[in-house]
Each structure stands twice: as C-alpha cells, then as structure tokens.
Amino acid sequence: MNDEIIDEITASEYKYGFTTEIESETVPPGLNEDVIRLISSKKNEPKWMLEWRLDAFQTWLKMVEPNWPNVNYQKPDFQTISYYSAPKQKKALDSLDEVDPELLKTFEKLGISLDEQKRLSGVAMDVVVDSVSVATTFKETLAEKGIIFCSMSEAIQEHPELVRKHLGTVVPKRDNFYAALNSAVFTDGSFCYIPKGVHCPMELSTYFRINEAGTGQFERTLLVADEGSYVSYLEGCTAPSRDENQLHAAVVELVAMEKAEIKYSTVQNWFPGDAEGKGGVFNFVTKRGICERNSKISWTQVETGSAVTWKYPSCILKGDNSVGEFYSVAVTNNFQQADTGTKMIHLGKNTKSTIISKGISAGRSQNSYRGLVRVGARAENARNFSQCDSLLMGDKCGAHTFPYIEAQHPSAQIEHEATTSKIGEDQIFYCNQRGIGTEEAIALIVNGYCKEVLNQLPMEFAVEAQKLLEVSLEGSVG
Amino acid sequence: MTDLAQDLLSSFVVAEAGLNGAKNLGVVNMRKEALDRFEATGFPTTRDEEWKYTNLKPLLKHDYKIMLKSESAVSFGDIKQYLLSDLDTYKIVFINGKYSSWLSESTHQSYDICTFAAALNKYPDIIKKYLGKAAPAGETFVDLNMAFADDGAYIRVKANQTVDKPIEILYITTDENGASFSQNRNLIIVEQNAEVQIMERHQNIDEAESFTNFVSEVFAARDARVSYYKVQNDSDKSSLVDNTHVKQTTGSNVHVGTYSFGGKLVRNNLHFYSCGEHAESHMDGITIIGNEQTVDHHTLVDHKEPNCYSRELYKGIYLGKSHGIFNGKVFVRQKAQKTNAFQQNDNILLSDKAKVDTKPQLEIFADDVRCSHGCTVGQLDKNALFYLRSRGIPKREAEGLMTYAFASDALEYVKIPQLEKRLNGVIAKKLGINLEFSL
Numbered sequence: 015m016n017d018e019i020i021d022e023i024t025a026s027e028y029k030y031g032f033t034t035e036i037e038s039e040t041v042p043p044g045l046n047e048d049v050i051r052l053i054s055s056k057k058n059e060p061k062w063m064l065e066w067r068l069d070a071f072q073t074w075l076k077m078v079e080p081n082w083p084n085v086n087y088q089k090p091d092f093q094t095i096s097y098y099s100a101p102k103q104k105k106a107l108d109s110l111d112e113v114d115p116e117l118l119k120t121f122e123k124l125g126i127s128l129d130e131q132k133r134l135s136g137v138a139m140d141v142v143v144d145s146v147s148v149a150t151t152f153k154e155t156l157a158e159k160g161i162i163f164c165s166m167s168e169a170i171q172e173h174p175e176l177v178r179k180h181l182g183t184v185v186p187k188r189d190n191f192y193a194a195l196n197s198a199v200f201t202d203g204s205f206c207y208i209p210k211g212v213h214c215p216m217e218l219s220t221y222f223r224i225n226e227a228g229t230g231q232f233e234r235t236l237l238v239a240d241e242g243s244y245v246s247y248l249e250g251c252t253a254p255s256r257d258e259n260q261l262h263a264a265v266v267e268l269v270a271m272e273k274a275e276i277k278y279s280t281v282q283n284w285f286p287g288d289a290e291g292k293g294g295v296f297n298f299v300t301k302r303g304i305c306e307r308n309s310k311i312s313w314t315q316v317e318t319g320s321a322v323t324w325k326y327p328s329c330i331l332k333g334d335n336s337v338g339e340f341y342s343v344a345v346t347n348n349f350q351q352a353d354t355g356t357k358m359i360h361l362g363k364n365t366k367s368t369i370i371s372k373g374i375s376a377g378r379s380q381n382s383y384r385g386l387v388r389v390g391a392r393a394e395n396a397r398n399f400s401q402c403d404s405l406l407m408g409d410k411c412g413a414h415t416f417p418y419i420e421a422q423h424p425s426a427q428i429e430h431e432a433t434t435s436k437i438g439e440d441q442i443f444y445c446n447q448r449g450i451g452t453e454e455a456i457a458l459i460v461n462g463y464c465k466e467v468l469n470q471l472p473m474e475f476a477v478e479a480q481k482l483l484e485v486s487l488e489g490s491v492g
Numbered sequence: 493m494t495d496l497a498q499d500l501l502s503s504f505v506v507a508e509a510g511l512n513g514a515k516n517l518g519v520v521n522m523r524k525e526a527l528d529r530f531e532a533t534g535f536p537t538t539r540d541e542e543w544k545y546t547n548l549k550p551l552l553k554h555d556y557k558i559m560l561k562s563e564s565a566v567s568f569g570d571i572k573q574y575l576l577s578d579l580d581t582y583k584i585v586f587i588n589g590k591y592s593s594w595l596s597e598s599t600h601q602s603y604d605i606c607t608f609a610a611a612l613n614k615y616p617d618i619i620k621k622y623l624g625k626a627a628p629a630g631e632t633f634v635d636l637n638m639a640f641a642d643d644g645a646y647i648r649v650k651a652n653q654t655v656d657k658p659i660e661i662l663y664i665t666t667d668e669n670g671a672s673f674s675q676n677r678n679l680i681i682v683e684q685n686a687e688v689q690i691m692e693r694h695q696n697i698d699e700a701e702s703f704t705n706f707v708s709e710v711f712a713a714r715d716a717r718v719s720y721y722k723v724q725n726d727s728d729k730s731s732l733v734d735n736t737h738v739k740q741t742t743g744s745n746v747h748v749g750t751y752s753f754g755g756k757l758v759r760n761n762l763h764f765y766s767c768g769e770h771a772e773s774h775m776d777g778i779t780i781i782g783n784e785q786t787v788d789h790h791t792l793v794d795h796k797e798p799n800c801y802s803r804e805l806y807k808g809i810y811l812g813k814s815h816g817i818f819n820g821k822v823f824v825r826q827k828a829q830k831t832n833a834f835q836q837n838d839n840i841l842l843s844d845k846a847k848v849d850t851k852p853q854l855e856i857f858a859d860d861v862r863c864s865h866g867c868t869v870g871q872l873d874k875n876a877l878f879y880l881r882s883r884g885i886p887k888r889e890a891e892g893l894m895t896y897a898f899a900s901d902a903l904e905y906v907k908i909p910q911l912e913k914r915l916n917g918v919i920a921k922k923l924g925i926n927l928e929f930s931l
Contacts, residue, residue, distance in 0.1 A: 082541065389869075391847075406859035409826060415854040420545075421869040424841035428869035430852070436859045 043096045047071065050198055053098050057167045057201070060174060070187040070197030077191045083324045083353040084382040084414055090261050090296060097199045097232070155216075162207040163218055166234055169205035176207055180238050184267040184304045184330070192263040193300040196232045200265070203233035208243035208274070217472050219248040235266040239274035239309075246277040248475055260285075261296045262320075268303030268311055272333065275310045276303065279471050280327075281479050284319035286350050294321025294350075301325060307333030307362070314470040316479040317344040317352060326384065328357035331365035331393075338367040341467040345483060346379035346411070355385035355416075360396040360426075369400035372464050375411035382414040389426040396423060400430040405437065405463060457484050496552045496673065497534050500636065501527070503558050507640055518620055519612065526629065526638035533632055545817045545849040546788045551731055551757060556673035556703055562590045564668055566697070571595065571664055574695050579910040581691075582659045584645045588666060589674035589704075591643055605659055608644040608677055618648065622681055626709040626737040626765065633733050633761070637707040641677035644708075649686040651713075658689040658908055665730060667700030678708035682716040682744075691911060693723040696730040701756075708736045712744035714768070719907050722760075724752045725918065728783050731757040742768030742797075747905055749776040751915055752787045753922055759788040766793065766800045766828070773802040776902040778915075780922045782811035782843075792821045795828040802832075807902045808839040809895055809923075810846035818850040820865070826857040835865035840872065840898060842891075872898075892925030 050071055054064040079089055156163050162173060169177050187197040204220045220235065239245050249266075262284060270276050278301075287294025297320035303311040313327040329338030340356040358367035367387065375381040381404065389396040404413035415432045437459050445455030460483060461468070468476050504527055508520075535552055536543040564587040575583065582605045585595040591607050598606045604615075612619055627634045645661045663676065682688055696702060712718050724732060732755055738746050752758050764773040779787045793802045808816045818837045839848045852865040872894050880890035899919055906912040920926065 391844075404854075404856070406856065406861075409829070409859045411859070412855070412857040414856065415852075415865070417852060417867065419850040419867060419869060420847070421839070421841060421849075422847040424844055424846065424871055426841065426869055427871070428867075430865075430867040432852070432854060432865050434854055434856050434861060434863040436861075 044093050045095070045097060045199065049097055053199060053201060056098065057170070059167075059170055062178065063170055066182070066187070067198050070194050071199075073188045074191070074194035074198055077188075077194055079191050084380065084384070084416070085322050085324060085351040085353050087296065087322045087351070092195070095261060098201050156214075159212050159215065160209040161212060161214055162205065164205055166200070166203040166205050166236065169236075173205070173207070176238065177205065177236065180236055180267070180269055182267075184269060184302050185265050185300050190300060192298045193265050196234060196263050196265045196300070200232045200234040203235045203264070204237075205235070206237045206245065206247065208239045208245045210240045211242040212240075213243065214245040217246050217248055219250070231260070231262045231264070233264050235264070236269075237267070237276060237278070238269045239271060239276050241271045242273040244275045246472060247279070248472060249278070249280045250283070250475075250478075260294075262299070264299045266299070266301040266327075270303060270305045270309035270311050270336075272306045273308045274306070275312075277312045278303070278314070278327070279475055280313075280315040280317075281471075281475055281482065282315065282317045282319055282323075283482060285321075286319045287321040287348065290349070295319065296321060297323040297325065299325040301327040302330065303328070303338075304330045305333055305336035305338060308335045309333060310337040310339070312339040312341075312470070313356065314341045314467065315343070316467070316471070316475075316482065317342070317354065318482045320352070321350060323350075323352040323354055326355050326357055328359070329367065330359045330361065331367065332361045334362040335364045336362055337365070340367075340369045340371070341470045342371045343374070343464045343467045343479075343483070344372070344381055345374045346376070346381045348377040348379060350377075350379040352380070353382040353384055355383045355402075357386040358388070358398060360387075360389045360393040360398070363392070363394040364396075365393055366397045367399075369398070369402070370466050371400075371402040372467055373402070373404040373413055374407070374460065374463075375404065375413050376407040378410045380412045380414070382416060383432075384416040384418075386418040386420070387428055387430070388420040389423050389428065391422045393423050394425050396426045398426075398428045400428075402432045403463070404432070404434040405460070406434065407436065496554070496556060497530075499556070499558060500640070500673075501531055504639060507559065518616075519623065522624055523639045526635040529630060530632060530635045530639060533635075536632055542790065542819070545815075546757070546759060546786065548757075551703060554671060554701065554703070556671050557669045558673050560588050560590065560669050560672055560674060564588060564590070564592070564666065566592070566595075566664060566666060568595060570697060571662065571695075574662060574664070574693055575660055576691070576910050576914060579908070580657050582655075582657060583662065584659070585662045585664065586643065586676060587664045588669055588672060589643065589663075589676050602653060603650060603655055604646060604648040605655075606646050608646045608679055609642055611646040611679065618681070619679075622679060622709065622711055624709075626711060626739040627707055627735060628737070631735070631761070633705050634707055634735050634737075637675045637677055637705050637735070641675045641707065644677040644679070646679050647688065647690065648681040649683060649688050651684040651686055654687040655689070658691060658911075661690065661692040663692075663694045663704070663706075665694075665696045665698075665700055665702040665704065667698035669700075671701040671703075673703045673705070675705045675707075677706070680708065680710045680718070680720075682710070682712050682718050684713045685715045686713075687717040689719045689908060691721045691723070691908070693725070694732055694734075695725055696727045699727055699729050702730045704730070704732045706732065706734045708734075710736065710738040710746065712738065712740045712746050714741050715743040717744070718746045719749075720747065721749045721906065721908075721911060722751065723915070723918075724750070724758055725754060728754065728785060729756050731755055733759045733761070735761045735763075737763045737765070738773070739765045740767060740771040740773065743770045744768065745772040745774075747774040747776070749902070749906060750789065751777070751918075752779045752781065752789075753918055754781050754783075754785050755787065756784075757786045757788070759790070761790045763792045764794065764802065766795045766797060766802070769797050769799045771797070771800045773800070774905055775802075775804040775806075776905055777806035778899050778902045778919070779806070779808040779810075779816055780899065780919060781809075781814040781816070784813045786815040786817070788817035788819075790819045792823065793833065794823045794825070795831045795833065796825050798827065798829045798831070800828065800831055802834070804835040805902050806837045807899050808837070808848060809842065809899060810839065810848060811842045813843070813845040815846070816848040816850075818848075818867075819853070820851075821853045821855065822863060822865070824854075824856045824858050824861055824863060829858050829860045831858065831861040831863065833861070833863040837865075837867045838898070839869045840895065841869065842871070842895070889925055892920075892923040895923050896920065896925065
C-alpha cells in the first residue's frame with residue numbers, strides 16, 4: 015500500500031515543464047570580460063555599472079566554489095552557460111498589448127495571465143523570462159504614490175542614483191562565490207523603491223522563468239523601503255523540464271529603513287529533475303535584508319522545486335528594536351537535495367527574531383536545515399526563537415539539522431528546538447476511520463504541519479502553495 | 493606546520509625507542525601509520541568545521557617539553573584532596589603522565605585494573621583485538637595519541653562480574669617539567685553482563701602551562717553496564733584535549749558524565765557508537781568556567797542499529813571572559829529504525845564578556861524515529877530572583893541558588909553518592925555559595 019502511494023508521488027510529473035517557442039537572442043556560451051562588456055553594452059549601461067561588473071568578475075575569478083553545504087552535485091561548468099538570453103523584441107513596449115502573444119500564452123499556461131492578474135487580483139507584476147524583464151503591470155497606479163517598481167535594467171537607466179546608492183550594500187560583490195558571479199553577469203531583475211511613509215497599496219510580484227536551453231538565470235532584485243513605508247513582495251519561479259542542469263544564481267537585497275516593513279514571500283517551483291534525478295535547476299541564491307531602527311523584515315518561502323538548493327534568506331538586525339522573521343516550508347522528493355535555512359544577525363539592542371522551518375523529505379531526497387543565530391556583543395536584550403521540524407516519508411530519505419548559535423551578550427535569550435518524526439499511523443488511522451482516504455489524510459496532515467508558515471503567505475500565494483504541496487506529496491506514508 | 497607539530501615529528505624516533513610495544517610488532521606499525529597520518533594532516537585550524545570556534549593556534553605556538561621526567565616529588569599528601577576520602581576505591585594515579593605505583597592501588601585478581609603499559613606487554617592478544625578499534629584513525633588528536641601514548645589506565649572486567657568498588661583514575665600535572673605536553677590513553681573493556689563504575693580526574697596542582705592530549709576507548713559488550721565520570725578541574729593555564737570513544741553492543745548501558753570546571757582550553761570529543769540493538773547511551777555535562785577559560789564539548793552519537801536510545805543533557809554557566817562551545821551531533825543511520833534520541837543544551841551567560849557558541853545537529857536517514865533537540869541561551873529569571881530576594885535572601889546567594897538549581901539537573905544520573913556530594917561541593921564553591929544544608 016505504502017509503496018504504491020510512494021510510486022504515485024514519484025510518478026506525478028512536473029506540471030510546468032513546457033517550453034515556449036519564442037525567438038530569443040542568446041549570446042554564445044562562455045564567460046570572460048568580453049561577455050560582460052557585451053551584456054553591459056546591450057543593456058546600454060552607464061560606465062560605473064560596467065566597472066562594477068568587471069570588478070566583481072575579477073573577484074569571482076579568485077574565489078573557489080564552496081563545498082560546505084550538505085549536498086552533492088556535479089559542479090557547473092561556467093564556460094558552457096550562456097549568460098544572456100533575451101526574448102527578441104523590436105522596440106520598447108508601451109503597454110501589455112504589445113507583448114509577444116506567444117509569451118503571453120506561456121503565462122496563461124502558468125496560470126498567471128497578466129491580464130487576469132491585473133484585473134482580478136490587483137497584483138502588480140514584473141515578469142522575468144530567461145533573465146530579462148518582459149512586462150511590468152500596474153506601473154502607473156504605483157507611480158501615483160511615488161513607488162518605483164520596474165526591471166533592474168530600467169532602474170539603472172532611469173534611477174541610477176538610487177541603484178548606485180544601494181546596489182551591493184547588503185550583499186557585497188565579494189560576499190560569496192555565486193554572489194560575485196551574479197554581480198558580474200546579472201542581466202535583469204526587479205527594482206522597487208517605496209518612498210517615505212508610503213504604504214504600498216498592492217502586493218508587488220515577480221515571476222521568474224528559465225525558458226531557453228543552456229542558459230543560466232542571474233537576476234538581481236533590489237528592494238528599498240524608505241522610512242515608515244510598507245511593502246509586501248511576492249516572487250514565483252518555474253522552469254521547463256530539461257535533461258541538463260540549469261543554474262539559477264540570484265541575489266536579492268532588501269533595505270528596510272527606519273520604521274519600514276518588508277514582507278518577502280517566495281514560492282519556488284523550479285524544475286526538480288525527473289524521477290531518476292536527471293536534470294533540474296541548481297538554485298544557489300543569496301538573499302539578505304538589512305533592518306534599520308524599528309524596522310521589520312519577514313521572509314516566507316515555500317520551496318518545492320530545484321534539484322539542488324542552497325539558500326539562506328538572512329536578516330541583519332542592525333537598528334535597535336528591529337525584527338526579523340523567517341518562515342519556511344521545504345519539500346524534497348525523488349533525488350532533490352536542499353540545504354536551506356536562515357541567518358539572523360543581531361547587532362542592535364532589543365532586536366527580535368523568529369525562525370519557523372518545516373522540512374518534508376520523501377523519496378531519496380536529502381533535506382537540511384542550516385541556520386545561524388548570532389547575538390553581537392552590543393545586542394542587549396536580543397531575543398530569538400527557532401523551531402525546525404522535519405517530517406520523513408519513506409526510509410530512503412534524510413533530514414538534517416545544523417543550527418549555529420553564537421551568543422556574546424548575557425542578556426540574550428535564545429531558544430532552539432528541533433524534532434524529527436514521521437506521520438503517525440494513528441493520525442492516518444483516525445482520518446481513515448472518519449472516511450477520509452489515506453491520500454487526503456496525508457494532504458490534510460501535511461497542510462496542518464505547514465500551517466504556521468502558509469498562514470504568513472498572502473492570500474493568492476497561499477492557495478498556490480497549498481496546491482503545490484499537494485502535488486509534490488500526494489498521499490505518502492512513511 | 494606549527495612549532496609543536498615539528499617538535500613532535502622530530503621527537504618520534506627518540507620517543508619510540510622508549511615506548512612499550514617494541515615486542516609487539518602490530519602496535520609499532522600502528523604507531524608509525526598514525527604518525528604518518530598526523531604528518532599529512534597537521535593540527536586542525538578554525539577553517540576546519542569541527543574546530544570553527546576553537547582556536548588552537550595560541551596553544552600550539554607554545555614551547556612544550558615532550559619528553560617528561562619519570563620521577564616526581566609529589567607525595568600522597570599533595571593529591572589526597574583529589575581522591576574521594578570517604579570511599580574505598582581502586583586507584584590508578586599518574587603524575588605528569590607517568591604511572592605512580594606507590595600512590596596507586598591496582599588489582600589483577602578477579603579483574604584487571606592496571607596500566608596500559610603493563611597490558612601492552614602482558615596481553616598482546618587483547619591489545620590486538622581492541623586497541624584503536626573504537627577511536628577512529630584519521631582524527632588528528634587520536635592519531636597523535638596513538639603514535640606517542642605509552643601509558644594510561646587499563647581496565648578489563650570479565651563476563652558476569654561486577655567490580656566491587658569504584659575505580660578512581662587520577663592524572664596529576666605539576667610544573668616539575670615546566671610547560672609540558674603529555675599523552676595518555678585509557679583502554680576499558682567491559683565484557684558481557686559485567687558492570688563497572690569509573691571516576692577520572694584531570695588535575696593541575698601547580699600553575700604549569702601543560703597541554704594534555706588524552707584518549708579513552710571504552711568497549712561495552714552485550715548487556716554491560718558502565719558509568720564513567722570525568723572531572724576536569726584544571727587551572728587557568730593548563731589545556732586538555734580529551735577524546736573518549738565508546739563502542740556499545742546489544743543491550744549495553746553506558747553513561748558518561750563530563751564535569752568541566754576550568755582550564756585554558758578544554759576540548760572534549762565524546763563519541764558513542766551504538767552498534768547493537770537496545771543499547772542505551774547517556775551523556776551528561778556541566779560546565780562552569782570564568783576568567784579567560786574555554787570549554788568545548790563535541791559529542792557524537794552514531795546510531796547504527798535499531799531500537800536504541802540516547803539521552804544527552806549539557807548545562808553551561810559562563811562567567812568572566814569565558815567562552816563556551818557545544819556541538820552535539822546525532823547521527824541516525826538508515827537501518828536504525830525506532831531510534832529514540834534526545835539532546836538538550838542549556839546555557840547561562842552571567843557576564844558581559846562571556847560568550848557561547850552552540851551547534852546541536854541532527855542527521856537522520858531513517859524515518860521511523862523520534863529525535864529531538866533543544867538548545868537555549870539565556871539568563872536567570874528576574875521574577876524568581878525577585879521572589880527569593882523579597883524573602884530576605886541576598887542577591888548573590890539567590891543567584892547562586894538558582895544557578896545551582898539550573899546545573900544540578902545534570903547530576904541526576906550520578907550513581908556514586910560520595911561523588912555527587914563532591915561535585916555539589918565543587919559547583920557550590922564555583923558559584924560562591926554555601927550549600928552545606930543540601931549535602
């Protein structure tokens with residue numbers, strides 16, 4: 015019985031694995047200074063940007079790929095990846111109507127028709143396909159409030175002073191191997207600026223998709239919330255099924271100024287590779303936010319995809335009374351490997367952080383939580399609560415916990431707890447008794463298990479996330 | 493290569509000549525291989541994940557004497573206070589790493605309680621069967637110890653026997669050699685259904701800058717019961733790296749308590765290998781340190797077989813500029829279904845300059861298990877403190893009482909009342925309170 019169910023999940027194929035025939039412009043694979051110059055000139059970037067990229071490239075050349083994460087994979091060959099792939103467009107677009115109809119169809123298939131989104135849900139979206147931003151909806155509505163929400167390349171053209179001031183301040187060029195690579199070759203991403211005292215009236219959203227074969231996606235997101243502002247930001251990701259491994263190395267930087275609040279939610283559903291563990295996206299992402307006085311950053315993530323994931327959305331609680339939160343559900347199945355968690359760096363006084371991490375492993379997957387809580391020598395009254403639970407389904411998967419706790423102040427209060435268990439047979443039996451099938455019962459239990467995190471997601475995403483969980487785990491018993 | 497590593501490598505030839513085991517060819521080869529491995533790896537640095545928070549550099553720069561004098565002026569009066577006076581015990585005493593026969597009380601009658609050096613010559617078959625079989629090759633300090641260690645305690649309890657009184661193993665360091673580097677090794681074999689209680693103490697009686705690299709191998713056969721208490725009460729200047737490796741088989745029950753009350757740097761590597769069903773592993777630890785002392789506890793429980801149980805409770809109290817480190821790893825292999833593993837590490841920081849780094853880890857490959865760990869860093873409850881003070885208990889004493897209550901949880905499993913009393917006394921003294929009434 016159990017075997018059957020496990021087979022069934024294993025058999026549930028990746029729903030988003032289609033490619034779209036869009037004529038695209040791709041630079042030949044390889045990485046050298048010329049490629050970077052080409053990317054920069056294609057995007058018509060100012061000189062300082064090119065220099066910034068070249069400096070990052072020089073730094074990257076001196077770095078070695080890290081191997082401390084608890085994952086095994088064939089290291090990507092950086093000379094076989096194409097660093098720039100743009101859907102071919104003739105001229106700048108004024109409205110959605112001018113977007114390539116093929117591309118629009120892609121989004122319809124993804125269930126995120128721009129039109130629909132625009133009218134019904136009131137979500138402003140920036141869509142990034144193969145590194146290039148194709149359309150941004152609701153720009154005008156946002157502009158009235160003084161909110162800037164556009165693609166990164168546009169921001170470099172139109173708001174260079176803002177980009178220059180904040181880019182690389184949270185994740186420096188030399189931060190790590192993949193951050194340096196991203197700094198050198200990033201092609202697009204989203205940029206968002208919320209002016210002083212503005213409460214952003216709608217959810218901002220970006221959708222990422224890798225479409226072209228043999229390309230890597232290197233997007234860069236920069237989100238600046240000025241004093242007293244509020245923004246909720248969503249990010250979704252998919253990629254077509256391919257035999258080869260594709261690389262996704264993004265950088266996300268958040269700046270929360272005094273009294274600002276940023277809520278950043280991710281539903282990550284990159285192609286996880288097929289049932290034999292072939293193909294899939296390597297998701298090596300650096301995400302970090304910095305909190306000034308009285309500000310708050312909240313990360314929420316639901317991770318179901320990627321062949322190999324390592325990412326640690328972090329908060330640097332620099333200002334006094336700032337708050338950092340991290341809510342995560344990570345599901346791994348088949349041969350997926352995830353090494354994910356967070357870092358909470360307490361520097362200011364009275365800073366608070368909460369970490370709730372729920373890991374679910376099935377099939378032959380390996381799921382690791384790795385988190386750091388550091389209380390600096392001046393962080394009086396710092397408070398942290400961490401909870402990481404793991405659920406195991408089947409006896410071939412693994413769940414691992416690596417929390418690092420470093421306290422340097424006597425007033426710090428840090429609590430960490432972790433449990434590992436499987437779904438109780440009595441729980442399933444209880445549901446069965448009441449006429450709920452085993453498969454549904456598991457969906458029910460898993461959803462309940464993840465509720466604390468799913469509750470943090472904005473409405474539209476919560477529904478999608480719940481569905482994703484059901485698809486990835488349909489009725490598995492350990 | 494550090495200075496100490498160089499010194500060690502160059503002194504091996506001389507040391508080897510004086511080592512026991514020349515007759516025992518197998519041991520000679522083991523030593524040579526271990527030295528080769530050490531030469532290849534050198535001492536670990538903070539870039540090594542297992543040594544991330546513990547910096548050995550300042551320690552290794554020091555000039556240590558490696559070849560130590562065998563005679564010593566230490567008399568029974570000097571060490572009396574470190575032995576349990578109100579309890580009859582077997583005693584094995586080492587002064588500066590050398591066995592002191594007139595201070596010791598060994599036996600060969602029903603069980604072997606003697607020295608490692610004697611066992612090397614007397615029982616080559618047993619040495620061949622057990623030596624190096626629990627402590628894994630490839631760990632720097634274990635390899636180094638393998639290459640050099642010539643003495644230590646040897647305990648073998650044959651099947652179905654219970655040792656009639658506890659065994660005390662005392663390692664005394666003095667400044668007679670100046671700054672010294674010593675390496676000893678315990679081999680403890682407890683056969684089927686046998687039982688033993690062991691107390692081990694590392695004590696520095698002068699302010700000598702000594703560095704000790706110590707290895708204990710414990711083998712618990714089917715249904716064997718072992719209690720092993722380690723008291724580490726060194727000075728501000730001496731350092732200790734203790735490697736204890738316990739190999740358990742079916743139904744055995746092993747308890748290791750580690751009580752660290754100071755040292756420039758104390759590192760405890762405590763590894764349990766659960767190699768049989770229904771084995772029970774207990775680990776307790778209390779750390780109370782101040783000044784610029786560092787205590788680092790690294791534990792590993794490797795569950796290899798189903799239906800095993802492990803419990804781990806470590807309490808830390810940090811004063812002054814001390815630095816506490818805890819790294820607990822629980823490994824559950826795919827085969828080890830129905831494992832029940834629990835791990836708890838609680839820390840209290842009592843000073844602005846003290847710091848603690850803790851890393852409780854779970855690595856689980858089996859699904860039908862119950863594993864949990866918890867970890868806290870905090871301070872004394874202000875409300876409870878207020879309650880005590882409002883009843884006329886001075887602040888200092890109230891703090892002491894609460895800290896004592898916090899730490900004493902980890903004494904629950906100590907089975908020798910005299911030892912428990914002694915530990916209570918040491919804790920009370922460390923915390924500056926008078927607890928006579930509770931003893």
